[in-house]
Structure formats: structure tokens, C-alpha cells
Amino acid sequence: MTQKKYLLAETDVPEQWYNIVADMPNKPLPPLHPATREPIGPEMLAPLFPLELIKQEVTTEKWVPIPDEVREIYKIWRPTPLFRATGLEKWLDTPARIYYKYEGVSPAGSHKPNTAVPQVFYNKQEGVTKITTETGAGQWGSALSFACQLFGIDCEVYMVRASYDGKPYRKMMMNTWGASVYPSPSTRTAAGKSILADHPDSPGSLGIAISEAVEMALHDEQTKYALGSVLNHVLMHQTVIGLECVKQLEQAGDFPDIVVAPFGGGSNFAGIGFPFLRYNLEEGRQIRCIAAEPASCPKLTRGVFRYDLGDTVGMTPLLPMYTLGHNFIPAPIHAGGLRYHGAGAIVSQLLRDGLIEAQAYNQLQCFDAGVQFARTEGIIPAPEANHAIAAVIREARQAKEEGKAKTILFNLCGHGHFDMAAYEQYLSGQLVEHEVTQAEILASLAELDTPLIA
Amino acid sequence: MTQKKYLLAETDVPEQWYNIVADMPNKPLPPLHPATREPIGPEMLAPLFPLELIKQEVTTEKWVPIPDEVREIYKIWRPTPLFRATGLEKWLDTPARIYYKYEGVSPAGSHKPNTAVPQVFYNKQEGVTKITTETGAGQWGSALSFACQLFGIDCEVYMVRASYDGKPYRKMMMNTWGASVYPSPSTRTAAGKSILADHPDSPGSLGIAISEAVEMALHDEQTKYALGSVLNHVLMHQTVIGLECVKQLEQAGDFPDIVVAPFGGGSNFAGIGFPFLRYNLEEGRQIRCIAAEPASCPKLTRGVFRYDLGDTVGMTPLLPMYTLGHNFIPAPIHAGGLRYHGAGAIVSQLLRDGLIEAQAYNQLQCFDAGVQFARTEGIIPAPEANHAIAAVIREARQAKEEGKAKTILFNLCGHGHFDMAAYEQYLSGQLVEHEVTQAEILASLAELDTPLIA
Numbered sequence: 001m002t003q004k005k006y007l008l009a010e011t012d013v014p015e016q017w018y019n020i021v022a023d024m025p026n027k028p029l030p031p032l033h034p035a036t037r038e039p040i041g042p043e044m045l046a047p048l049f050p051l052e053l054i055k056q057e058v059t060t061e062k063w064v065p066i067p068d069e070v071r072e073i074y075k076i077w078r079p080t081p082l083f084r085a086t087g088l089e090k091w092l093d094t095p096a097r098i099y100y101k102y103e104g105v106s107p108a109g110s111h112k113p114n115t116a117v118p119q120v121f122y123n124k125q126e127g128v129t130k131i132t133t134e135t136g137a138g139q140w141g142s143a144l145s146f147a148c149q150l151f152g153i154d155c156e157v158y159m160v161r162a163s164y165d166g167k168p169y170r171k172m173m174m175n176t177w178g179a180s181v182y183p184s185p186s187t188r189t190a191a192g193k194s195i196l197a198d199h200p201d202s203p204g205s206l207g208i209a210i211s212e213a214v215e216m217a218l219h220d221e222q223t224k225y226a227l228g229s230v231l232n233h234v235l236m237h238q239t240v241i242g243l244e245c246v247k248q249l250e251q252a253g254d255f256p257d258i259v260v261a262p263f264g265g266g267s268n269f270a271g272i273g274f275p276f277l278r279y280n281l282e283e284g285r286q287i288r289c290i291a292a293e294p295a296s297c298p299k300l301t302r303g304v305f306r307y308d309l310g311d312t313v314g315m316t317p318l319l320p321m322y323t324l325g326h327n328f329i330p331a332p333i334h335a336g337g338l339r340y341h342g343a344g345a346i347v348s349q350l351l352r353d354g355l356i357e358a359q360a361y362n363q364l365q366c367f368d369a370g371v372q373f374a375r376t377e378g379i380i381p382a383p384e385a386n387h388a389i390a391a392v393i394r395e396a397r398q399a400k401e402e403g404k405a406k407t408i409l410f411n412l413c414g415h416g417h418f419d420m421a422a423y424e425q426y427l428s429g430q431l432v433e434h435e436v437t438q439a440e441i442l443a444s445l446a447e448l449d450t451p452l453i454a
Numbered sequence: 455m456t457q458k459k460y461l462l463a464e465t466d467v468p469e470q471w472y473n474i475v476a477d478m479p480n481k482p483l484p485p486l487h488p489a490t491r492e493p494i495g496p497e498m499l500a501p502l503f504p505l506e507l508i509k510q511e512v513t514t515e516k517w518v519p520i521p522d523e524v525r526e527i528y529k530i531w532r533p534t535p536l537f538r539a540t541g542l543e544k545w546l547d548t549p550a551r552i553y554y555k556y557e558g559v560s561p562a563g564s565h566k567p568n569t570a571v572p573q574v575f576y577n578k579q580e581g582v583t584k585i586t587t588e589t590g591a592g593q594w595g596s597a598l599s600f601a602c603q604l605f606g607i608d609c610e611v612y613m614v615r616a617s618y619d620g621k622p623y624r625k626m627m628m629n630t631w632g633a634s635v636y637p638s639p640s641t642r643t644a645a646g647k648s649i650l651a652d653h654p655d656s657p658g659s660l661g662i663a664i665s666e667a668v669e670m671a672l673h674d675e676q677t678k679y680a681l682g683s684v685l686n687h688v689l690m691h692q693t694v695i696g697l698e699c700v701k702q703l704e705q706a707g708d709f710p711d712i713v714v715a716p717f718g719g720g721s722n723f724a725g726i727g728f729p730f731l732r733y734n735l736e737e738g739r740q741i742r743c744i745a746a747e748p749a750s751c752p753k754l755t756r757g758v759f760r761y762d763l764g765d766t767v768g769m770t771p772l773l774p775m776y777t778l779g780h781n782f783i784p785a786p787i788h789a790g791g792l793r794y795h796g797a798g799a800i801v802s803q804l805l806r807d808g809l810i811e812a813q814a815y816n817q818l819q820c821f822d823a824g825v826q827f828a829r830t831e832g833i834i835p836a837p838e839a840n841h842a843i844a845a846v847i848r849e850a851r852q853a854k855e856e857g858k859a860k861t862i863l864f865n866l867c868g869h870g871h872f873d874m875a876a877y878e879q880y881l882s883g884q885l886v887e888h889e890v891t892q893a894e895i896l897a898s899l900a901e902l903d904t905p906l907i908a
Contacts, residue, residue: 005464076832150541150832172874172881175877375603378531415871417869418871423627427629427630
């Protein structure tokens, strides 16, 4: 009888994070100062991040030790289970073997605590008393609130207004863990006020919320800022996901031909993908790593590779990224965690070098995939995760057409318990599709005067 | 370093349920026909339940085999983890060792699928095409919807109006798994219409919703009814929880002095408690098994032991139970799953015989316990589970006063992801206490003309 899930012992929680930079043929380009356009040194980041995280941001060491204190907290939910998607396989009638890593078992319900915990740990070590951040759908804000609660650090979250209004349970979850949550744009910051002056009814965006959180961190020496994706150290922390999968697939006597993850800023994709991409880089294997992004926010499939700001107002360095332009306001899809204009530097370089793939999926297609998954596997996925499921279904059907028993692995990055209203819209036929035209993308990109990359 | 959690392999999913009836010194009294007041035979239950479940309802076999098909589905989430509550212990500064079994990892988010899956399986085997049920907060309705989806059976849920309006996400979850959900009292049944005629604004109750679901099942030969607690076979299915705990505590090299569970109709309590109570009954051990009920619905601590109806309208047999009277409408506490007037026959007999204990906790006390748990252990508990946590905190403080290193085990029966509005009320100081006076209880009991038990 096929085993349904593969579990590891607590002793199998990884002891090191994997830093793919060490293995990349072309290293990611350096961040630039937004005014001088010169590469910035680590010291420029000191007002925002603790020293240890800045070191991790620039390290080229292949393996970075995970502190014991962090591993102890990881054990609350790690190792997470790897499931064989027997129900989905049967429904698809595919020769493909489909596995999913389920990160929704974490207290916050997604993979985000994998980086929230170490980030808060290093802040605590360096005497920080408060951390600010932004959040879209609320997955990252919840994770940081949870981690701050465990370490006794104040947490201040700027939540994109559209999600603040539409997903009140996420806000309440953060409150339960003791965090303060403000809708963004807010009147607490100059950035927020400037947006509200022009757009009093602004629904907000991740770019705006980042501007606000960064501004608040710059006010006070004991306050730092934390980001839930995009940056190198964040992506690295997530590699615990894929490192566990390697061991679990060994248990299953299997190895992936294809690895899939949803794509917002890159941490989800890096988490499950990089530990397998390592086999391509080290041994010349040919595992296909696919980033599944929303068709309405298609930076990887329709954006350009150039320097751009990480936020809307311009408080961050210029980063080398696939981007739709920092003024691009993504349509209000339910996968709030994927509504970001750019991609992290590492992932952008890998895509540029043809080492990974990207695919874009429409909202309706994603919810269709998510409902089929809920009905065949039981778990109701987060809207972000539905993008990966849509890609998996496509690849599994392809495998059937080719008559090949491919092994497909994907990251079921979170549950959809706070997104039921979106499922209700889908089931009642009220979910709308959001298209983005080429003219809109070109108009957004035309506003950029940031450096191109040869 | 203390291990945080204890995991079992899929091969450790129990192969048999434990039927405590075999070990009880005094067997539960038989159900009576509501009109004749004579003991009813199994055949009287045939319009409502498939034959195999009726057999399980009356069996005195100690071990009942779990079908392979059911075990395969159990493996989606079973074995569930057993956690050591290291964070809570530290906060309490107690010498007690606290463990919790976490049933919130099931797709529906509680222990309820443990019985929903076998119930639907046996219905499917006997050609049933539709199952009706009631649900309070929605945990049971979700579990049954999930199970029906897996077996391709239609599911019709009568959801207590107060919860239907207050917890819309639960309804949407059931819809996602393909179920039809109606607020109860509804105009679909004679029972619902009769209630609405007298009380057009009735918030509903579990007793009323049971009447509606039973009525609908009686209409049609291919339609049966399923109950989420109270009955013997339901309690027995839940023993997989405690049977796994026995193995997990062996791993930990520990054994409980005290076992605690929330109490609604008895399935939660039976699930974790009976496999340990077995050691008391078989070997004369002295494990304390504590049922934690809401102070506003105190059937175990302030009810009487007599025959009473399982529902409000009178469509069920008379069952021997600790009861507040079947017309008792419990206050609208957030722990909707515990808002039931009576207790199952087995648990009632065990309490009558002094073999188990009961304690009652106020709503505010329970949410206070739940928030402390969320802040120290990470997981946000269901309001039902908070009753167990309140009891555990009390017992752990007692252990500290006595300077005794007692081992306490409890069932964290579900997560609170659909109950965040209740937490928000608590955190903002708006959660109200519900008292029930002795006069109210006596008035409800005075309406009963059902047989007393000597």
C-alpha cells in the first residue's frame, strides 16, 4: 500500500541553512544606493537589520549554521510532513508521482515562520526591542507576530489596507500574539500621509507598506525592520523546507524530476527549490524548478531584468530584479502574498541564466486547482499555494500525455483557513479574473529611470 | 534537551478501536422508546444508521477492528503529534510535565474526522447516497462534509443559526467540500417550522438541529443520519486519540497522572480518556480523568442523571444521561461544540460510578487560558479546547503548591482559526460572561417527565 506521508524525527531538523550563492555560476549583482547608484556596503543596512543578518545577506559560505535556540523553536512544527498526493493522482489518472511538502502545520499556518524565528532571534541577541514590518494577506505578519511573542519583542505590522479590511481574522491572529497592526497607507508615517494626500481611498500595496515599516524603523535605534521575502538571508532561511524534502524523498525511494512553488518575492520558491537546484549546479542533474506566479502580477514571465526599488516610496536600495516597476499596483487577487512588483536578486539571476523556469496562472484556474485539491487531498490550500497546484496539474497532465512516470514535488506553503471568503466567491461564480495588458506593463516600466543591466 | 514532540509512523495508526463497555463494572443502561418507554432493539435505529454502526453501538466486544479503507484515510493526518508543553510549563513555573495531543492537524481542524470517516465508510458500504447531520460551531459539520466528499456521498448540514451567522467561514469550508448547509431552525422541516412559528428569531440549538437532521433522514430510504458525539460508536471511534498517546508517552518514558479533555457530549473526552481509564479498570491504576465543561452548560457538575431525549423536538430515543433537560438552551458561548444539554450514556454511567471527574470553567477563564497557551506554545486553540487548558493550568498550579512532578495529558482537540472573532472580543474586553442560575436549571429540569434512574 502506498505510504501517505513521510515524517522525520526532531533530530532531522536541519542544522545548517543552504546558501545557493556559493554554487551560482553568476553571483547576484550588488544592491545600489538609490541616490549615488554606487554599490552599497553592508554598513548601509545597519539601521534596518541586526549585524548577523547583514552578514548572512552577503555571505558566500555554502552552509550557515542554524542556532540551537532557533532549532528548538523550529521543533514546534518542524520537520513538516511530506505527503504523497494519492487522491490527486487518482483524480488526474496520471502516471506521475506527486508529492507535497505541507508547511501549513506551523502555528501561523505557512512557511513564513521559518525565517521569522531566526530574524527575531538575531534581533533579540543584539538588543533590539521592537520590529516593524509590512504584510499583504497577513501570512508574514502573523509569522513575525508569533516569533516576536516568543522572544518578548514588540511587533508593529503595516497591513495592506485591502487585506486589513478583507481578512480581519488575520489581524486578530496577530493581536492574539500581541502585535500592533495598522492598515497601510496609515497616517503614522510621512510615506503613508503622502500616499493618502494623493489617494485618500488607496487600497495600499506591499510596496507602500514596506515604505511605512522601513520609515518607522529608521526613527528609533532600538527598532529594526524585518522583510518576509526577496532578500538573500530570507531565502536562505527557507531552505530548511527543501533540505527536509531531500531526506523524505530518500525515505520514499524517489527523487524529483520537477519541483514547483508559488512565486511572490522568492522565499517560497527558494525554500523548496534551492536544495534541489543544488544537484543541478553541483552534479549537472536536470531537475526542472518551476516558479508559479499570478498572471496578473507577472514579473518573471513578462517583467524586465533591471535595477529597481524594493518599495514604492524609495526608502530601499536599488536591487537587481525582474520587475514590473515599483509603481505597478497589482490587481486585488486573493493571493495577497504574491502581489509584489519584483523578484529577489538571487532568483532573478537564476532566471536570467536559464537555470529555473517561470509559468503564470490565472486566478480562476488557481481556485479551480485549489478546490480539486481540497476535494481529493482534504487540505484547503492558501490562494498562494493554488498557483503551485495549478502548475502541478498541468505538468501531471503533460506526463500523462507523454506516458512518463515523472516525479513532481511542490510546496503546499500554507492552508486557506483565513481565505474561505475567496473560496465562497469562487464556488458561487463571483470570482473575477484580473487581466493585465501589455500596455499597462509598458506604462509602468516606462516610469523607471533606474539602471538597466547589460 | 527536552523533546518537543513525539511522532509515530503510519504503521502505528491503531488497527482496532477500544470499546470501554467491555471493561465497565456497570454497563450503560439501554435506550428507551420515547412513547412506550420500553428498551428499544437495534432494529429501531435502522432507519437512521447503517447496520454496522448499530452493531457497534451495542457491541460488548473490547476491541473492534478498523477497516483498512478507514485506516488509509486516517493516514492523511494520523498519527497526530503529541507535544510536550515546554513553553506553558515554563510560564507556569510548575514541576508538572504537561503533554498535549494535537488533533487540529486534521483537514477539518479537529478530532471530529476520526468518527466522520468510519461513519461515512459504513454508510457507503450499505448503499446510502446522502447523510444529514447537525452542527453547532461547525467542527462536526466540516468533518462530515470532508468525509462525504472523499466517499462521494451527498451531505446536508443543519447548522445552528447563531453559528451560521457568526462563523461564516465554517459554512464556506463545508461548501468547499461540496456539502449543502442550512441555518437551523429552517423551513425545510416540520420541526424547524414548528420552532419558527413560536420563535421566528430563534438562534437555534444543537437539540433543534438534531431534530431537523433526523427528520430529513427519515424521509428517504437512501438517506441516513450521522451524529458527532454522545453515542457509543462515536465515542469508540475517537479512542484512536488515546491509543496513540499511550505509545507516544512510552516514547517519552512517561505515563499520565491526570488526563483532561473538554466536554460537550463525550467524544472528545472518551477519545483521549478511555484508553487510559482502561488501566484503572484493568489494573487498578489511579489515573484521574477530568472532563472540563462550560460553567454555562454544566450538565456533569449541576445536571441530574435520568432518562432524557437527545434532541429538542423528541425524535430520538430516551437515553440515560446527565442532563440539564432537553429544553435547556445553553447561553451563546463561543465554544459552540459544548453547547449540548446532555452527556452520552457511557460517560454518564462512569461519572455516576465515580470513575471519572468533572469540572466547570467560565468563558473568560477559558479564553485567558487559551491566549496564554497561544503565546507560550504558538498554537491558537479552539474555544472548546480552552476548557481543557483552563483545567490543566489549575492542576499544574496545584502540582506546584504540592511540590509534585505530576504528569498531565490533555486533548488539544482543534485549532481556533475560525474563532478569531471570539479572541478579538476577549482581547478588546468585550467578551461577556454567561452565568446560569440554579433556578434556571431547576426550571428546565422541572419540565421533564422522563424516567428517573434509581
